[in-house]
Amino acid sequence: MDLTNIIPGDYMVKDDRIAMMHSIELRTPFLDKDLVEFCAALPAKYKVNTEQTKIILRKAFGELLTDNILNKRKQGFGAPVEKWLKIPAMEELSSKILRNPASKIFLKLDFQQVQKNLNYNYKHWSLLVLGIWMEEHH
Known part of the structure; x- marks a missing residue:
């Protein structure tokens, strides 16, 4: 539901407007339709396990990024x-x-x-x- 309705029709529209207000060109390469469909079809064992999430992503970029970046915790945007x-x-x-x-x-x-x-x-x-x-x- 989120991937087909809420993200493209709501979140991405808002993100794009906010970025444009600040003269920033926003790119979301991991939301490419074909990539999303491919990843959605993958078995869960390739995506998460009891110790780690985003397994494929971490392996794909493991040699390019430092451990600090690869294992960084999520950081939300708190409301004021x-x-x-x-x-x-x-x-x-x-x-x-x-x-x-x-x-x-x-x-x-x-x-x-x-x-x-x-x-x-x-x-x-x-x-x-x-x-x-x-x-x-x-």
Whole structure:
């Protein structure tokens, strides 16, 4: 599903627009249709095992790349949640929803438990989004 619908019709379009805004020509050679179909047809034993993922890719580039690059851990792009939570309107919304015991979120969650998690940005953000949803739909 991701390879046929979401990646080409959504992710790649967004990536291309972002790259173009910065005058960068984006290339995704490992998403070549024929290569993707070939890799999808390979037996799993050639792709992953209990100790390693991307087995074929690592073997193909093993002599060209250092161990540091070949075995580098995934690194995501974190959302600037801390920055978002400091926007005055968000601080006000957070207080209205997460620091008010009468908020609808506390029909399902314990007020004291929620208060303990407000010092952790990602937990705070998740609770705020849930709280907003509950105010709108509950």
